Amino acid sequence: MADQESDETGALLNESAGRLFGSFDEKDIRAVEQGQWPDTAWAKVEEAGFPLALVSEAGGGFGIASAEAIALLRIAGYHAAPVPLAETMFANRLLSEAGFDVAEGPATVVVAESGAFALAKHGSDWRISGRAAGVPWARHAETIVLLVEHEGKSFVVRLKRGVASIAPAMSFANLPADDVAVDAEVAADDVRPAPASWTPQTLKAAFAALRVSEMAGALARVMEITVGYANERVQFGKPIGKQQAIQQQLAVLAGQAAACGGAADVASAAFDRLDVIAIAAAKVRAGEAASIAAPIAHQVHGAIGFTEEHRLHFFTRRLWGWRDECGSERYWSKVVGQAAIAAGAEGLWPFVVSVGAVQGA
Amino acid sequence: MSFFTFPNPPVSPEAEQLRGDVRAFLAEELKTMPPHRRAASWSGFDADFSRKMGQRGWIGMTWPKQYGGHERTSLERYVVLEEMLAAGAPVAAHWIADRQSGPLLLRFGTEEQRRSVLPRIAAGELFCCIGMSEPDSGSDLAAVRTRAEPVEGGFRVNGTKLWTTFGHRAHYMLLFCRTSGGPSDRHGGTSQLLVDLKTPGITIRPIVDLTGAKHFNEVVFEDVFVPSSALIGEMGNGWHQVTSELAYERSGPERFLSSFVLLAELVRVLREHPSEQATIAVGRLVSHFVVLRQLSRGVAWLLQNGRNPAQEAAVVKDLGALVEQEIPDIVRSLVEIEPGSERTAELARTLHYTVLAAPSFSLRGGTREILRGIIARGLGLR
Numbered sequence: 001m002a003d004q005e006s007d008e009t010g011a012l013l014n015e016s017a018g019r020l021f022g023s024f025d026e027k028d029i030r031a032v033e034q035g036q037w038p039d040t041a042w043a044k045v046e047e048a049g050f051p052l053a054l055v056s057e058a059g060g061g062f063g064i065a066s067a068e069a070i071a072l073l074r075i076a077g078y079h080a081a082p083v084p085l086a087e088t089m090f091a092n093r094l095l096s097e098a099g100f101d102v103a104e105g106p107a108t109v110v111v112a113e114s115g116a117f118a119l120a121k122h123g124s125d126w127r128i129s130g131r132a133a134g135v136p137w138a139r140h141a142e143t144i145v146l147l148v149e150h151e152g153k154s155f156v157v158r159l160k161r162g163v164a165s166i167a168p169a170m171s172f173a174n175l176p177a178d179d180v181a182v183d184a185e186v187a188a189d190d191v192r193p194a195p196a197s198w199t200p201q202t203l204k205a206a207f208a209a210l211r212v213s214e215m216a217g218a219l220a221r222v223m224e225i226t227v228g229y230a231n232e233r234v235q236f237g238k239p240i241g242k243q244q245a246i247q248q249q250l251a252v253l254a255g256q257a258a259a260c261g262g263a264a265d266v267a268s269a270a271f272d273r274l275d276v277i278a279i280a281a282a283k284v285r286a287g288e289a290a291s292i293a294a295p296i297a298h299q300v301h302g303a304i305g306f307t308e309e310h311r312l313h314f315f316t317r318r319l320w321g322w323r324d325e326c327g328s329e330r331y332w333s334k335v336v337g338q339a340a341i342a343a344g345a346e347g348l349w350p351f352v353v354s355v356g357a358v359q360g361a
Numbered sequence: 362m363s364f365f366t367f368p369n370p371p372v373s374p375e376a377e378q379l380r381g382d383v384r385a386f387l388a389e390e391l392k393t394m395p396p397h398r399r400a401a402s403w404s405g406f407d408a409d410f411s412r413k414m415g416q417r418g419w420i421g422m423t424w425p426k427q428y429g430g431h432e433r434t435s436l437e438r439y440v441v442l443e444e445m446l447a448a449g450a451p452v453a454a455h456w457i458a459d460r461q462s463g464p465l466l467l468r469f470g471t472e473e474q475r476r477s478v479l480p481r482i483a484a485g486e487l488f489c490c491i492g493m494s495e496p497d498s499g500s501d502l503a504a505v506r507t508r509a510e511p512v513e514g515g516f517r518v519n520g521t522k523l524w525t526t527f528g529h530r531a532h533y534m535l536l537f538c539r540t541s542g543g544p545s546d547r548h549g550g551t552s553q554l555l556v557d558l559k560t561p562g563i564t565i566r567p568i569v570d571l572t573g574a575k576h577f578n579e580v581v582f583e584d585v586f587v588p589s590s591a592l593i594g595e596m597g598n599g600w601h602q603v604t605s606e607l608a609y610e611r612s613g614p615e616r617f618l619s620s621f622v623l624l625a626e627l628v629r630v631l632r633e634h635p636s637e638q639a640t641i642a643v644g645r646l647v648s649h650f651v652v653l654r655q656l657s658r659g660v661a662w663l664l665q666n667g668r669n670p671a672q673e674a675a676v677v678k679d680l681g682a683l684v685e686q687e688i689p690d691i692v693r694s695l696v697e698i699e700p701g702s703e704r705t706a707e708l709a710r711t712l713h714y715t716v717l718a719a720p721s722f723s724l725r726g727g728t729r730e731i732l733r734g735i736i737a738r739g740l741g742l743r
């Protein structure tokens with residue numbers, strides 16, 4: 001019964017997310033890619049409460065399961081929603097787990113190598129220094145959240161706008177992915193011990209789980225656009241989708257979209273437990289799905305799909321960007337592979353089954 | 362937003378508990394079976410093994426108790442299947458009956474057929490084979506020519522079935538045939554019969570496959586009398602029925618585990634000093650298996666809820682066959698197999714078998730091209 005209720009809440013939430021993200025048009029996406037801040041779009045997202053979706057009810061969230069919150073990102077990915085939703089949701093999750101209030105306005109999280117940032121005591125306050133590249137949406141963030149190790153412990157650090165210096169850069173998808181450098185004092189109140197489960201590795205994995213969900217949405221859209229196009233485009237007197245060669249390619253595309261969706265289910269179920277291996281496997285599979293599917297979509301579209309004017313690239317460029325962000329296939333395969341090989345020949349199957357399984361079940 | 366549905370099945374504590382029992386059983390039963398023999402997995406026929414599985418209640422698990430079943434969930438059944446396949450257990454004897462013949466009879470069979478056949482299948486004592494393919498009817502199943510002419514009290518059957526896996530060891534065939542019209546009638550006029558393979562007039566000749574094994578057969582019917590009680594479901598409804606049978610056939614987890622034993626052997630050889638390249642390759646394959654399991658459990662859940670997951674099952678089988686088939690070459694790229702090397706001897710034998718078996722992975726149960734055609738239909742392209 002409880003399950004059914006939460007299913008219904010989830011469905012309602014997804015519906016309103018679909019309406020909201022669907023209301024942003026290509027003009028909005030292009031404006032962001034040209035460096036503008038999506039004022040109205042973001043205001044609507046905030047009004048819907050989505051930035052708090054990963055926060056517990058006590059912390060101001062809706063009290064939905066994390067997997068349901070992450071499903072919102074699938075819908076955002078499906079619409080290439082030009083807003084820092086994954087980033088802000090994630091920042092708020094970290095902030096609230098560390099006992100901070102949630103952020104006002106857009107926020108982002110720095111995923112960096114261990115040791116990229118350092119903390120030092122400075123009287124009763126702190127000094128933080130370090131730099132990271134490719135921080136999504138940093139230039140627009142009111143709050144930048146970092147996880148910094150200090151004397152063997154992890155701390156969540158909150159930087160208000162203006163504390164770090166930001167050099168704008170763009171991601172593969174032409175979204176803000178800025179260089180962030182900081183060497184500044186921060187108040188004692190902006191540095192709090194992180195819950196023990198947060199390490200540079202779990203942080204990267206958790207963000208990767210969100211990206212996988214966005215990828216699943218984008219890939220579902222790529223498939224829909226491409227199938228639609230194959231049904232419309234006429235050559236040799238019939239829609240190209242009637243050609244078996246095209247049908248077979250689209251079937252491959254559909255398989256990859258399904259695999260990416262499955263990966264997103266694995267990753268979002270693993271989010272709360274910070275099950276690194278499960279998320280790693282999901283990110284590997286999602287990245288491979290993107291790598292196989294996007295070229296098929298472009299092939300089926302012909303030259304029109306190679307233009308700026310056609311919307312296909314909003315999705316394929318995001319897929320190409322996201323497959324590298326928060327750890328590529330190569331990076332996470334190594335993590336999965338080490339654990340799998342350590343499990344040994346007899347242990348390999350139990351290992352596969354254990355990935356993503358709820359402990360103690 | 363999505364053409365296909367892959368639900369996220371709930372966690373099943375009962376199923377996970379069962380897993381331990383199955384693993385203990387397999388550890389004992391397969392103790393002396395070397396990997397290169399376990400690599401044959403669901404092509405390994407062992408009637409004693411099947412009987413033991415029946416005794417443990419692991420055949421016909423989801424069927425009603427009144428027909429010898431155990432009324433367990435499809436997720437529990439899934440656990441037994443995947444554990445068997447990953448270990449390379451010789452499940453072939455009961456596999457087809459458990460997977461498709463039984464469910465088909467449950468759904469369309471007469472009460473008498475269910476009562477006489479299903480309990481024996483569940484006991485691991487009665488084995489079935491699939492009578493679909495023919496010399497002129499492979500992918501194009503509707504081109505079926507084997508004819509069952511209605512006669513007094515039953516049918517007279519003439520024709521040839523081909524590639525009938527373990528036809529020579531099975532008790533019954535689920536025969537797909539034409540009861541009226543001709544091949545040009547396509548889907549119309551086809552029916553299914555439950556044929557006792559001891560019936561006079563049936564000749565079964567093994568066909569040796571390229572691995573040297575004898576598992577599939579040519580089955581010739583010459584004026585074979587089959588009683589009317591053998592009709593499964595309705596006369597003329599064969600196409601609809603055989604399509605559901607194929608959905609059962611294609612939706613199982615065996616659709617991606619055929620090379621798993623080889624992957625485990627690879628890990629055995631790599632264990633001491635895995636290169637970075639090998640670590641990445643193994644990690645990638647394991648990631649594929651994790652996601653295939655997720656999708657395949659989703660298909661099991663659709664079946665549990667009485668849905669027809671034909672599209673989803675085709676997706677899983679297509680994805681699964683690709684992974685199964687690339688494993689041998691990945692192994693070759695990572696390990697130098699030297700003749701006479703003790704260290705790689707068992708890996709080499711397992712690889713040898715899997716290389717030879719691999720072409721069949723994207724043929725049996727519907728070819729890659731046919732599956733992709735089914736998927737394309739689901740996409741609204743045909």
Ligand SMILES: Cc1cc2nc3c(=O)[nH]c(=O)nc-3n(C[C@H](O)[C@H](O)[C@H](O)COP(=O)(O)OP(=O)(O)OC[C@H]3O[C@@H](n4cnc5c(N)ncnc54)[C@H](O)[C@@H]3O)c2cc1C
Nearest residue numbers: 491492493494499500524525526721724725726728730731
């Ligand atoms: C190991 C094994 C066990 C088997 N066991 C059984 C069994 O127990 N019972 C049973 O009934 N059958 C069995 N089969 C047969 C199997 O179902 C058939 O091999 C399969 O359906 C393909 O038929 P075919 O071999 O005649 O190939 P064909 O249908 O002749 O196909 C040859 C090639 O042409 C392609 N092709 C055919 N039609 C099209 C099309 N419309 N568009 C594009 N490409 C097309 C195919 O994809 C394939 O690549 C078994 C096969 C194998 C390999």
